Amino acid sequence: MRTRPLKVALLGCGVVGSKVARIMTTHAADLAARIGAPVELAGVAVRRPDKVREGIDPALVTTDATALVKRGDIDVVVEVIGGIEPARTLITTAFAHGASVVSANKALIAQDGAALHAAADEHGKDLYYEAAVAGAIPLIRPLRESLAGDKVNRVLGIVNGTTNFILDAMDSTGAGYQEALDEATALGYAEADPTADVEGFDAAAKAAILAGIAFHTRVRLDDVYREGMTEVTAADFASAKEMGCTIKLLAICERAADGGSVTARVHPAMIPLSHPLANVREAYNAVFVESDAAGQLMFYGPGAGGSPTASAVLGDLVAVCRNRLGGATGPGESAYAALPVSPMGDVVTRYHISLDVADKPGVLAQVATVFAEHGVSIDTVRQSGKDGEASLVVVTHRASDAALGGTVEALRKLDTVRGVASIMRVEGE
Structure with missing residues (x-):
């Protein structure tokens, strides 16, 4: 095992970032054994430096994220601050100064994934973002690695835990939308402003990422049809039950039957109670992948939260560090198919x-x-x-x-x- 540690810069130390830092510390020996070298947290960029962060050396904390990613001795930058800027600039700066990047930023990847991949390729670095789609559920790596020799035709699933919790509560208790949202907020499943979740923006960003990887085609957030679930009523659930169905907010990415185009959409839909997605309860996520050779595959688990998302981040960190040691990079963007996105x-x-x-x-x-x-x-x-x-x-x-x-x-x-x-x-x- 190499004794010189690989240095990691952490951008953001909120719910997810703090979990990443904690796991890096508590599982340091295991991570080193799996990677082939120790990993060292070399700096943590935050907005509020005076906040007490248990288990993190205050000497590592800085408000100057730009200086941190420009240090030149950083091997991997972990970006968990979210949003478009300054995350985009920090990531491209990291590539230019010799670091690979692990990100959980679905909005940025959905909007500017092509440009970020191009920047990573230009500097010979990795860009990994498993945590951007479904928390701890492995989806991106199976799509771009395990199914690399197969033809994926459809990706269908529940990719937002907040909306699934609300719809599940409406279904199981007969509650109206607002009542179910209030319960989700009280239990911490919904943000104070739940717009990104309930209006489908979060799921649409994830659908864009999944469609791009599954169909080897650039699919931007603007290409995804989006319809929120705020208009779903108790009467809709009653009608669904009469049909032997329930209602879920689904992300659906499909290749046309003739293979000449793709579509990506997010909207509420009725699905039969016999369908496995109908039994996905509370804040869980589940995604079906349908391909020519493998057939139907289902991925299920917690799709959000500090620990599940941190698990995906650490998985990417291990992979990127292994690549770093081997002097190689992992899979980058695959957009060779360049299929049109149908309306x-x-x-x-x-x-x-x-x-x-x-x-x-x-x-x-x-x-x-x-x-x-x-x-x-x-x-x-x-x-x-x-x-x-x-x-x-x-x-x-x-x-x-x-x-x-x-x-x-x-x-x-x-x-x-x-x-x-x-x-x-x-x-x-």
Whole structure:
């Protein structure tokens, strides 16, 4: 074993960073044995230097992150500060001054992954970011290494623990959205401002990363269709149960049947109770990967939190340090396929549409005619009502999102349709 330690600079020492530092200290001997050399925490960049950080030598703490990554003797920079800037500049500066980088920054990788990979390649350094997608769940390494010889066709899953906790609470207790969100906040599963989670921004960033790796194509955050879950109601869950389904916020990345394009989307969807994702409870994550040779693979576990995310960071740290010792680099960006990203209108799936209609003869025929005119085939219809008001629930066969959009627009113009109560995609069948 080499006796000179590999030096690690830590950018950020919050929930995740503090766990990374602690594990590096408490598991130092094991890490050294696995890497082939000891690792040394050489500096910790923070915003609040006066805060007490248990187990971290105050002499290592600095507010000058730029100076830390420019030192020249740093082997690996671990970035867990999040956001776009200054993280982007710090990472590219680290490459230029001889360090490889391990990051947990999903927003930055989704937005600027191509440029960061190019910077890493230019300087012959590694960029690893397993922790950016699903906490402790190994996803990136299996996709870009274990399945490197296979053709991945679909990635489907729950990649945000906060939203899954909220939807699971609504399903199991009958609570409304706000009540379930309040519970998630009280238990620490939701941030004070939960927008990034409940509006699907977090999941969309992860979908962009997964789609890019799975399909060897550059997929940016702006390419991902995003729809939040704040409009999901208890009535939607009641309707889902009548269909033998539940509702999950899903990230779905697909290769077109002809292989000529890809799509990436995040939105609430009904899935059958028989589907394994229907049984993913509380704040857990689970992702299906479907490929030609391996078939269906499922990855399941805690997708967030200090310790799970730190576990993924340390896994990357070990891999990058091994590469460093061997004078090599690991897999970089693979975008050779350069497939176009199709718009959401091209996506084909099933739909559940709930309409408030007048309770009088001929309404169903009018509605059915609109569906037929737009080429959307109806699978089932359920109608109930009294006192001149009625609810009409239509479940379609597979149709394009563009065709469904045109159908709904035409339905809104019918005098007999008082309103479109909800539109939900049906997946997993």
